[in-house]
Amino acid sequence: MNVTLKVFRYNPDVDKKWHYDTFNIEAQPTDRVLDLLEYVKGYLDGTLTFRRSCAHGVCGSDAMRINGKNSLACKTLVRDLGEKITVDPILGLPVKKDLIVDMEPFFDNYKKVLPWFINDSPLPADGKERLQSPEQRERFDDSTKCILCACCTTSCPSFWASDDYLGPAALVAAHRFIFDSRDEAAAERIEIIAETHGLARCHTAFNCTMACPRDIQVTKAIGELKMLTITGKLE
Amino acid sequence: MKSRNLPLNKRGFNFEMIMWIFTRLSALAMYTLLLIGFIGALLMGAREQMNFADVMRWAFMPNPSHVINTNIPDIAPWTALFWQLVASALLLVATAHGVHGLVVIADDYIVTSNGRKIVRLISMLMMASTSLIGLYILWTF
Ligand code: SF4
Ligand code: SF4
Ligand code: FES
Numbered sequence: 001m002n003v004t005l006k007v008f009r010y011n012p013d014v015d016k017k018w019h020y021d022t023f024n025i026e027a028q029p030t031d032r033v034l035d036l037l038e039y040v041k042g043y044l045d046g047t048l049t050f051r052r053s054c055a056h057g058v059c060g061s062d063a064m065r066i067n068g069k070n071s072l073a074c075k076t077l078v079r080d081l082g083e084k085i086t087v088d089p090i091l092g093l094p095v096k097k098d099l100i101v102d103m104e105p106f107f108d109n110y111k112k113v114l115p116w117f118i119n120d121s122p123l124p125a126d127g128k129e130r131l132q133s134p135e136q137r138e139r140f141d142d143s144t145k146c147i148l149c150a151c152c153t154t155s156c157p158s159f160w161a162s163d164d165y166l167g168p169a170a171l172v173a174a175h176r177f178i179f180d181s182r183d184e185a186a187a188e189r190i191e192i193i194a195e196t197h198g199l200a201r202c203h204t205a206f207n208c209t210m211a212c213p214r215d216i217q218v219t220k221a222i223g224e225l226k227m228l229t230i231t232g233k234l235e
Numbered sequence: 236m237k238s239r240n241l242p243l244n245k246r247g248f249n250f251e252m253i254m255w256i257f258t259r260l261s262a263l264a265m266y267t268l269l270l271i272g273f274i275g276a277l278l279m280g281a282r283e284q285m286n287f288a289d290v291m292r293w294a295f296m297p298n299p300s301h302v303i304n305t306n307i308p309d310i311a312p313w314t315a316l317f318w319q320l321v322a323s324a325l326l327l328v329a330t331a332h333g334v335h336g337l338v339v340i341a342d343d344y345i346v347t348s349n350g351r352k353i354v355r356l357i358s359m360l361m362m363a364s365t366s367l368i369g370l371y372i373l374w375t376f
Binding site for chain 2: 157158161162164181186187190191192193194195196198199200201203226228229230232233234235
């Protein structure tokens with residue numbers, strides 16, 4: 001099938017303003033948008049700039065707005081989009097070049113929630129593992145699937161308003177550790193995420209859940225954190 | 236194993252979260268109060284003249300000066316203390332709920348912490364003055 005691919009272009013060295021470039025490409029319905037971009041870069045215009053690494057939905061580097069919806073280019077098939085495909089950078093972060101945005105504000109927010117395992121108590125008597133039951137593991141299973149692609153955070157109206165808002169990805173990371181029975185810093189983290197630019201800024205718009213390429217129930221996770229501030233129940 | 240509960244002072248239960256919860260609960264409270272006004276009107280013989288405007292008056296402004304316009308046979312019962320209290324409760328809850336809604340919207344546009352403080356201050360003044368004027372009307376006319 002013949003696909004008309006419109007790509008957002010911006011080169012800060014020459015362009016005053018962004019524009020679209022349009023390419024006509026022969027594609028298979030089973031091609032992914034990433035294949036189209038690779039084709040453009042390889043054969044039509046080598047200056048096209050975008051991030052990608054794994055090409056299999058694992059690294060989270062090729063999040064972009066495809067026909068208006070935040071998705072991973074490597075997980076979006078041409079047949080689900082039709083003959084007209086428009087690709088823009090994700091919203092709410094400064095564009096550096098073409099489809100590449102500055103991810104620093106996103107990762108700064110991520111770091112704020114202390115996204116690492118904290119447990120200073122001595123090892124169990126046998127000196128081996130800190131054990132966890134399957135139920136305890138299940139409690140935070142969904143949020144372990146996050147690949148930090150930023151599809152959620154850059155689809156969130158509260159984040160567009162201000163990148164001080166922690167954003168869904170950072171809250172998912174907080175959820176991952178707060179509800180881990182082996183972690184001991186829940187109180188520290190909940191204090192961080194309950195501040196002015198945290199939890200209460202989520203208006204339950206569900207954009208994040210719809211955007212997540214890993215099908216994480218993002219809004220539900222945020223809801224559980226809100227509930228935690230009321231009940232204090234970590235189980 | 237240690238208890239997996241966070242004590243109240245360690246739950247991040249701060250002003251922001253209290254206001255977040257308040258907005259949810261006040262919405263429920265408003266539904267309850269609206270139903271009280273509406274059911275009250277039905278009990279007092281309002282079965283014949285139902286239209287949107289009348290229902291709004293019973294539900295949102297259950298006081299004699301509004302109910303009189305809705306062709307209710309007898310408005311005397313509406314002057315009772317009970318209805319004054321219902322109307323006042325609705326006024327206070329709705330004002331606080333609405334003003335907090337405005338604050339939340341303003342927070343999308345005013346993102347510096349000083350700016351937000353000013354917005355909160357102005358909103359509290361707005362809330363207090365609206366509530367006072369409303370109460371004055373409800374209890375003196
Ligand atoms: S549910 Fe909350 S975090 Fe998710 S997009 Fe909406 S406002 Fe943002
Ligand atoms: S929660 Fe989903 S959308 Fe958000 S960063 Fe993680 S994987 Fe991406
Ligand atoms: S390239 Fe790694 S997720 Fe798409």
